[in-house]
Amino acid sequence: MLQNHILLALLWILFGVFHSVLASTSLKERLFRAHPALRPCYRAGYVLFAVATMAAVLWFQLSIASPLVLGRWAQVPGTLLALAGGILMAVCIRKYFLSLSGLRSLAQHSDVPNELRVDGVHRFARHPLYLGTFLFIWGLFGLLPYASLLVMNVVVHGYTLWALRYEEAKLHREFGAAYARYAQSVPRVWPKFRVTQPL
Numbered sequence: 473m474l475q476n477h478i479l480l481a482l483l484w485i486l487f488g489v490f491h492s493v494l495a496s497t498s499l500k501e502r503l504f505r506a507h508p509a510l511r512p513c514y515r516a517g518y519v520l521f522a523v524a525t526m527a528a529v530l531w532f533q534l535s536i537a538s539p540l541v542l543g544r545w546a547q548v549p550g551t552l553l554a555l556a557g558g559i560l561m562a563v564c565i566r567k568y569f570l571s572l573s574g575l576r577s578l579a580q581h582s583d584v585p586n587e588l589r590v591d592g593v594h595r596f597a598r599h600p601l602y603l604g605t606f607l608f609i610w611g612l613f614g615l616l617p618y619a620s621l622l623v624m625n626v627v628v629h630g631y632t633l634w635a636l637r638y639e640e641a642k643l644h645r646e647f648g649a650a651y652a653r654y655a656q657s658v659p660r661v662w663p664k665f666r667v668t669q670p671l
Contacts, residue, residue, distance in 0.1 A: 476536040481623050483529045488631040490525065494518055497642060533620050542617030550614015557607025563593055564601040588647045590654055596663035598654065599639075602632055603661050636660065 493499060495518065504511045568589065593600040609625045640660070643651050 473537060473539075477538070477619060477623050480529075480533055480536065480620055481627050483532060484624055484627040485631065487525055487529050488627070488635065491522060492635050492638070494521070533624060536620060538618040538620035540617055541619050541622060542614070546614035546617055550611045550617075553607050553611025554615060555611070557604045557609070557611055560593065560600055560604030561608060564604060567592060588643075588650055588654065590658070595658065598658050598660050599636065602636065603663070605632070606661070633661075 500514065503514070510517075597603050606629060609621075609628060613621050613625055640655070644655075647654075
């Protein structure tokens with residue numbers, strides 16, 4: 473049982489590494505120089521690969537025997553956290569689904585540049601989708617407190633916070649002074665619950 477949980481942790485780490493490497497600007501620039509035709513469809517292909525590999529890791533996670541590590545007392549706070557996180561994730565995905573999925577690039581037959589979003593939920597946190605994800609997975613753990621889900625949550629949460637440093641650096645390079653001003657007034661992930669004006 474312990475070996476399966478260690479393997480599960482390694483699989484989630486590998487998923488995160490592949491996710492980060494394939495999203496790296498330097499890799500994409502080299503790839504697009506060699507194969508310019510890939511540019512408009514890369515994002516959609518990347519999303520499909522991410523969904524397929526995540527599904528494979530989740531399938532393994534659900535197939536292993538795993539003990540419960542919490543009692544029923546965690547179900548109510550877990551439900552509330554999961555609902556809040558799910559709603560926030562839905563708001564974010566709806567807000568920039570076309571960009572996240574790569575469909576906008578496919579429709580326009582070109583690579584569509586990112587835009588700096590500072591409205592809506594972005595007034596409270598610079599990365600609200602990550603906040604929603606954290607709330608959802610930890611709420612889900614309250615509802616289904618299996619050791620395998622704890623392993624997933626620890627790896628996903630830790631890796632996301634580590635990778636976020638590089639994403640922040642990329643955003644600073646891409647948007648320059650506008651993002652620096654935004655970062656000074658809005659927290660990275662955990663909101664302070666004060667409304668900031670769009671920049």
